[in-house]
Amino acid sequence: QQKALIIGAGVAGIAAAIRLAVKGYAVEVFESNSYAGGKLSEFEQAGYRFDAGPSLFTMPQYVDELFTLAGKDPEQYFSYKKLDVVCHYFYPDGTHLKAYADPDKFAEEVNIQTGESINNIQNYYRNSNRIYDITNHVFLEQSLHRLKTYLSKQTVKSILRLFQIDAFRTMHQANQSFYQDKRLVQFYDRYATYNGSNPYRAPATLNVIPHLEQHFGAYFPDGGMYSITDSLVKLAQDLGVQFHYGQPVEEIVVKGGRAEGLKVKGTLHSADIVVSNMDVWFTYRKLLKNHPRLFPENILKQERSSSALIFYWGVKQQFPQLDLHNIFFSAVYEAEFNAIWKEKTIYHDPTVYLNISSKFKADDAPEGCENWFTMINVPANTGQDWDQLITEARQNIIRKLSAQLGQDIAPLIVNESILDPRSIESKTSSYQGSLYGNSSNSQFAAFLRHANRSSNVSNLYFCGGSVHPGGGIPLALLSAKIVSDWVK
Template sequence: MKFTTEREIMPKSDSYDVVIIGGGASGLASAIRLKKRFDKILLIEKNPRAGGKLDDFEWNGFRWDKGPSVFTEPNNIDQLFELWDKNPREYFNFEPLDESCTYYFPDHSSITLSSDHEKTREQIESVAGAKGREEFESYLKESDALFEKVGDYFISNPRPTARKAFKKELTSKYKHFLRKEVRQSLHTLNARSFSSEYMVKIFDRFGTYIGSNPYKMSGLYSTISHVEINKGAYFPIGGMRAIVESLITLAKEIGVEILCETEVQVQPQSDKTYKITGDVQVTADRLISAIDHMTFYNKILVDSRMENRWRKIERSTSALVFYWAMEKGVKEFGVHNIFFSEDYQKEFSELFDQRRLADEPTVYIHISSVAHKEDAPNGGQNWFTMVNVPAGVLPDEAYREKMKEMIAKRLKDQFDFDLREDILFEDWWDCDRIQEHSGSYMGALYGPASNSLLSSVKRHGNVNPKYPNLYFCGGTVHPGGGIPLVLRSAKIVSELIP
């Protein structure tokens, strides 16, 4: 794989065709796409290196990805290299995961979803019976159909506007929004689709992939399970960080300028250009915000009216993440492991309705060293251990200790494993650290929550009519958060710019 590490320290020009604020996956993808049409493109990143949430760190031979860990739809990455007639495999490699995730329940039973669907069906039948297997197959067929009829269109195109609401390509989709599975909540859909509580919990869990509440969000989001189960889950060789490293390398090869450790503000000009000030002084004919739109309005463009307008929108969850270097770890674990709470509905009520730290949250443990041994030395394991917390609610030391004790007890009961004795090193992230590093408002992982059928319509679009030649991409705007969607947002923006 080709990686380029050198970076620019000063801009090469006083003016640019396009300036992009934010060097995460969406900013890099926008730069790569737009370089096909524009000569001078500058990408500005406030951190020491580009990559956004797809950052990593090391300790004594252990390596952790700081942020997202689920990788689907690798074709979104490949497209960027193919656009430039490059072989993606010379820059970035991945492999399908044999086991996408193992789900552990409070009664110590478990179900593993596998790329081998027959194995998955056998697992489900062992816990939920033959009826559970049939319900699983029917559900995936329906989520596939819903994705093809509605989901794929809306995440691949700009957010619909009133002016375009009656175009035939849109009106043909409206009837699908009247379907029962779309109008009811994701949990209600799942409870009606599965007779097994185990299966209901598994498919409710997909709502958290966009930081939202399955008891309130639309059943439309059942399409998330289609992407992971029907299309497959993958592991990027070198970890999630390798994704953006490959994009940085490509961007530099094709002539995109990248400035890191650079903080700026922008001012709209009367000729519809933008003046960038701060650590650099340049002008831009077109400007792209590839950061949280709240942070953009608060710190970059400084528009208090816009900031106040969007502050009213409910935020998605944040997280408390422990990074543990484990001397031995649990050999039964796969790459992705989820331990469900006893009362799932109570957990989401605490997170969203009461906006407080959950007493007994669901625990997610990601261990990249299971697939990539180089991420942990001497047979150890690198644990990325996460619980959801409300955006803007800071877990204190007492809560962190409470979570460690809860996790330790669960592992001792189920695997006779002594967590505290096995930890060699610990670090952690919370909403404050997430906001400081990535600029995510209140540390929300996915920007606004998607807790209603109209959430997608209320989400910030890819343009703001108040500001000509200003565009938005990334996880907090249309079509949403997660690597596949932020890459689609970059494609949408690149096609919106005339």
Template sequence: MRIGVIGAGIAGLATAARLASLGHEVSVYEANSYPGGKLSAFWLEGYRFDAGPSLFTMPQYVDDLFRAAGEDPHVHFRYNRLDVVCHYFWEDGTRLHAHSDKEAFAAEVEQQLGVPAERVGAVLADSAHKYGVTGRIFLEKSLHKWSTWADAKVLKAMLQIPGLDLFTSMNRVNERLAKHPKLVQLFNRFATYNGSNPYKAPGLLNIIPHFEHEQGAYYPIGGMHAITEAVYELALRKGAAFHFGAPVREILVENGRAAGLRVGEEELPFDRVVSNMDVFFTYKKLLPNARQPKRILRQQKSTSALIFYWGIKRSFPELGLHNILFSEDYEKEFALLEAGAVSDDPTVYINISSKADPADAPAGHENWFTMINVPYNSGQDWDALISRCRAQVLAKVSRMLGTDVEPLIACEDVLEPRTIESRTQSHLGALYGTSSNNRMAAFMRHPNFSSRIRGLYFCGGSAHPGGGIPLCLLSAKIVEELMAEEMAS
């Protein structure tokens, strides 16, 4: 079977690898000159930077991809578990190391915050319970097939929904279980993993801490871009063909079925089509004559990011691979994000991959991926906003580390909502497609298949089950299963 894949983001790569390993003739078309989409990397004056996602959890989904293709994952892709997931900083001088081991994490919280260790245990137990009931069912299966809802395990999970905080915010759940303001803030931040607001997102999203503190956080040897390289090379070995600098112009539809792709002026016939392109642009650019799923496309967008890539001319031993410098008023920060603005005191995330791989920076230097959450692009004066935010981030980091950081910047690059959209076709620069602020958001993501155009499938962060590397990999697996089900019927 001839299958055309639109986009070589991580979900498109995984889809290509899965389908090619089954013997299908797979061709992938990518507008950029490189694979990976957001999961790419670059060098700047002797410093290496992962351009996008910086946290690696649930490595079993990468391993599963290799095993599905009949290969040993550890021959081609290796990673190490982190002892400390994140270093947290507050303005009053409080610092906390979030150990991956939950007992060590709880002990650290008790020592630094004076919070009984059992409160951390309560939050993580709640997270594990929610994941156990819903995680594999709702993340690893299509929510848009009757066969999913007829499954006995799904029916059992549905009966437990009243106790899963679907109608309570993440913040309310954390206030109930963690109680201490700093610990509440720490657990609230997990809403940012899919671009949401913890004061609105349902408490069911409190499953996210389970990924870090039960299953662990990891660092791929070679950096995050090593994930892209490993999956791309796997797809090549299985026979997938890649065409870079080849933007798709249209999905060809004949008699209600996806029949091919228009690439440039050429019409290419395919038996099936998979879009890893943002769902919004798939419809607006590639299916202009098709009926638009307006209710889905109107969903609230996730937040975006403003990233400063800084080469820093010294090392900071108090910083680790992942670092969070919290704002003083977290609720105000998120309220402003929803209003399309940025707080004067944003929470700052700093990823320093040279902590794990010293070759990523010159000796004695560090490569800082310095990020704040910003709203998606709705017409803000980004040039002025970026200048203001840069000054505020530098002031905050310098204040909290007790060192003037700006003179230490050897080189700099910037990524912001406009360039995120232009480079990755993410509508309005939203990092995760739609937000999860609505309790029904999980059910409002686009299905992994089209109900109106036969033979058309969707993978990636704007489709089910959502954004982030693990979920994008799962979307590829769901597409493979749906396609096999269709061909068998």
């Protein structure tokens, strides 16, 4: 039996382990942390449970297909519900917009709140859908780095339509051309943050994201986000995959253009193939440091995506006006993105994302209480004075939420922990604490993500949010699929 060794038990590493086990490999996963999931992990804090990282679950089919691929019934491992309202948006002027999952209901809501014509909203989604139809097959589901991709009829058809994907203006320019109302431009510009980018620079091709959210929907896993990790680890174990926790890989041992195996705590573990789920930047700089001529510098020097600052707050009250996903917008969106991307600092009036999983999973907080995952977008870590920035941001967030909710929330916070770009970097080995690998702020970003296979080391593969096709759970899962399609 051939042996596959995987570096990292992030969601993509686990998915790759499952796919390779199904292919007949003996699979072992080495993970630095004492737990699985990487960014997709959970923790408990004085009676409150928190999902540490991702909170928005989209494209559940990519999780389900792992169970069916293994010949198992997904429902025996994992279940989820579709959200009727994807997110509540609160604007500084008092507008409260409910993003209904149902397209007609949503268009009607936007029409009532902003006066925008239903026809124009539908038009916007038709455009978004068209971009999806052209890009999905070429940019997401296959490797861009394999000749085979370009030989299929479907790819050729998509390539001939590439001029229609709106790559030559920014998301913001395109959104402004659709909508007069600033609130709607802000609503659609925000989708750039789904992959840690800047709508004032990212190509309008990313306006595909509203289609993904509306067409495929948003979901809540019954056991919380962590149940994605938990159920996939169980599936992998049922297929015989071995997980080694607290075992950081020190080196990928390469000889004569092949990876012989992994060095862990000084011991060499031999492999037929190696898959790195570690951020590609650190994979080269740390695990392949003896082979600097292999470094793809043009990829490694790309601008990173943004990071996040999260306050996990136990709150001793319930707020009926809030739901699972809530956004409190900043008054001047462009100034917020300038602060993040140009000044590399935190804006004084940040857009606040508040996720409350106890709305759907009551035992995530004690009775009468709520678990608040309070997040803002911040720049990647380039050595800012984070302690100072975090102190100021905390005050600004509390002031903003208190004003919007009509009540001082500071005395309601009974416990707190914080995740910032430094701890994201140290806990998951993500260079600069970026959430999604490289940013997508240029038209060429899709081509400047690392391939899922090494071009110099014949049996070395890459999966996860820092390589093709990109960050976020769905794309990270697709990266594992591309790896397994490539492996014989």
